[in-house]
Amino acid sequence: MSARIVTITSGKGGVGKTTATANLAVSLASLGKKVICIDADIGLRNLDVVMGLENRIVYDLVDVIEGRCNLRQAMVKDRRIPDLYLLPAAQTRDKTAVSPDDMITLTDGLRPDYEYILIDSPAGIEWGFRNALAPADEVVVVTNPEVAAVRDADRIIGLIEADERRLPASLIINRVKPDMVRQGDMLSVDDVIDILSVRLLGVIPEDEYILIASNKGVPITLDHQNSPASTAFRNIARRLTGEQVPLINLDSRGGILRRLARIFGASKAAP
Amino acid sequence: MTSLIDRLLGRKTPTSAELARERLKLVLVTDRSDLSPETLEQMQAEIIQVITRYIKIDQSKVHIKLEQRARENYLVADIPLVRDHSQSAAPPPPAPAGSAQLAEPEKPSGS
Ligand SMILES: Nc1ncnc2c1ncn2[C@@H]1O[C@H](COP(=O)(O)OP(=O)(O)OP(=O)(O)O)[C@@H](O)[C@H]1O
Ligand SMILES: [Mg+2]
Numbered sequence: 285m286s287a288r289i290v291t292i293t294s295g296k297g298g299v300g301k302t303t304a305t306a307n308l309a310v311s312l313a314s315l316g317k318k319v320i321c322i323d324a325d326i327g328l329r330n331l332d333v334v335m336g337l338e339n340r341i342v343y344d345l346v347d348v349i350e351g352r353c354n355l356r357q358a359m360v361k362d363r364r365i366p367d368l369y370l371l372p373a374a375q376t377r378d379k380t381a382v383s384p385d386d387m388i389t390l391t392d393g394l395r396p397d398y399e400y401i402l403i404d405s406p407a408g409i410e411w412g413f414r415n416a417l418a419p420a421d422e423v424v425v426v427t428n429p430e431v432a433a434v435r436d437a438d439r440i441i442g443l444i445e446a447d448e449r450r451l452p453a454s455l456i457i458n459r460v461k462p463d464m465v466r467q468g469d470m471l472s473v474d475d476v477i478d479i480l481s482v483r484l485l486g487v488i489p490e491d492e493y494i495l496i497a498s499n500k501g502v503p504i505t506l507d508h509q510n511s512p513a514s515t516a517f518r519n520i521a522r523r524l525t526g527e528q529v530p531l532i533n534l535d536s537r538g539g540i541l542r543r544l545a546r547i548f549g550a551s552k553a554a555p
Numbered sequence: 556m557t558s559l560i561d562r563l564l565g566r567k568t569p570t571s572a573e574l575a576r577e578r579l580k581l582v583l584v585t586d587r588s589d590l591s592p593e594t595l596e597q598m599q600a601e602i603i604q605v606i607t608r609y610i611k612i613d614q615s616k617v618h619i620k621l622e623q624r625a626r627e628n629y630l631v632a633d634i635p636l637v638r639d640h641s642q643s644a645a646p647p648p649p650a651p652a653g654s655a656q657l658a659e660p661e662k663p664s665g666s
Contacts, residue, residue: 431575431582438583445626468570475576479583481626 285318287398289391290524291420295436297407299428300458303494304517305404306334306503311521313368314505317399320359322391323373324416325406326382332372336501337362346374349386355393364506369398379411384418391419400524409443417444423453424485429460429471434479441482454485456520461490473531486520487531488513584621588628595621602632611637 292305302325309321322345323331332338343358348371355371362368371394374381391401405416417423423444427437437455444453457476464470477484491513497504505514512532519529569577585591590598599619606612618633 431579434579435582435586438586441626442587465572468572471572471575471579475572479576479579481623 285396285399287320287391287395287401289395289401289403289419289421290424291324291403291405291416291422292424292426293405293413293416293440294407294426294433295409295438295440296427296433299407299426299433300456300488301407301426302330302334302404303498303503304424304426304456304458304488304520305331305402307505307514307517308521308524309335309368309400309402310365310503310505311518312400312402312524313362313365314518315521315525316367317525318367318397319400319402320369320371320394320398321402321404322371323404324382324387324412325404326373326412326415327375327378328406329373329375331404332360332370333501334498335362335370335503337370337372338501341372344372344374345390346377346381348390349382355390364502379406379415382415384415387415387418409439413440417447417451420451423451424456425453425482426456426458427476427480428458429465429473429476431471434471434476438480441480452483454483455480456486456488457484458488459490460487484531485523486516488516488520580623583623584628587623588621590621595619606634613637 290308292301292308294301302323305321309319313319321331321335323329324345325331326346329344332341337360340360343353345358347353348355348358358371360370360372362370387403391403394401401419403416403420406412425437425440425444427433441453441455444451455477457473460473461470465472473484473487489512491504491511493508493511494504494513497507500507504511505517508514515532519532522529599617602619603612603614603617607614613635616633616635620631622629622631
């Protein structure tokens with residue numbers, strides 16, 4: 285085994301990186317893959333609470349790097365699903381405790397034992413982002429259909445393109461509201477892809493179960509498997525494995541009137 | 556958002572998503588090229604100056620902009636020439652004047 289390392293990043297904060305990392309990790313593990321996710325947001329650790337593993341943390345990533353424990357001791361095994369692990373960030377340190385080379389050494393130690401290593405990057409384009417990017421084989425940029433988030437995604441994509449490694453990058457558009465898109469009050473998936481000219485990995489609808497799931501500390505893909513967002517995450521996980529999965533039509537929830545309206549051209553292009 | 560009445564009357568106010576799209580395209584031109592709108596304007600003025608030394612152009616319709624095509628930046632210029640075949644057309648000061656049809660880029664009409 286030699287793991288594929290996927291870094292999940294965004295530019296703008298709060299667009300759904302941590303949510304995506306947790307749910308893609310769960311979805312990949314559900315597909316029978318051996319997965320570890322790494323929280324690279326040193327000092328602002330979040331992935332542990334989104335996954336509901338916060339009470340089981342003993343050591344963290346900085347402890348491993350500074351030699352206070354070995355990798356195995358720092359990993360937290362998710363008991364709800366086979367072959368899913370978390371390597372938590374340090375909460376009481378800052379980003380400078382870790383360097384890009386540390387991240388490469390760390391993930392080199394993990395590669396032989398996993399199929400996927402997902403890295404939850406902090407927002408921004410500084411140190412933490414550089415750390416998260418250093419070991420990546422592939423980058424997934426998360427954005428929202430919103431001017432500031434798309435602008436920052438463009439910046440990140442520009443930086444990834446300028447990187448000599450030429451890492452493949454793809455986009456997740458999160459928190460899409462089909463009704464607002466239809467009314468012309470939200471950028472459509474086509475708009476965002478047209479502007480950013482990047483490969484679309486998937487679209488996640490706005491889904492209130494995501495908040496409910498995070499309240500409980502159970503990723504939505506475990507807690508509410510039939511919700512639209514869960515389906516979207518599962519599809520993205522399958523695309524990550526190389527499977528061809530068509531985009532779900534977020535519009536399919538619309539009633540007959542809405543569908544008629546669409547047929548008669550009263551609406552904008554749907555995602 | 557375009558109201559129903561607007562739509563019935565064929566009036567078209569841009570939707571907020573259309574505004575978002577236009578604003579993004581504009582801001583990304585600046586972000587990606589590091590060229591502010593003012594600098595672009597100044598460059599346009601200088602380009603016009605150079606060109607008018609050689610050819611007569613319709614200055615009011617000159618359009619120079621940065622454009623993206625699949626994440627590559629292009630400087631795109633639309634510079635309409637004045638369709639004017641009288642002798643008074645654009646005396647080119649630096650080039651040796653006279654001699655037939657020096658670098659006349661306009662296609663000869665007809666034929
Ligand atoms: N599709 C969605 N529908 C509804 N709520 C969502 C969705 N995606 C994310 N959220 C909510 O948005 C908030 C931010 O999500 P998240 O923490 O995953 O973002 P982030 O990009 O990791 O933020 P940061 O930059 O701070 O690390 C959370 O409260 C989450 O529950
Ligand atoms: Mg986060």
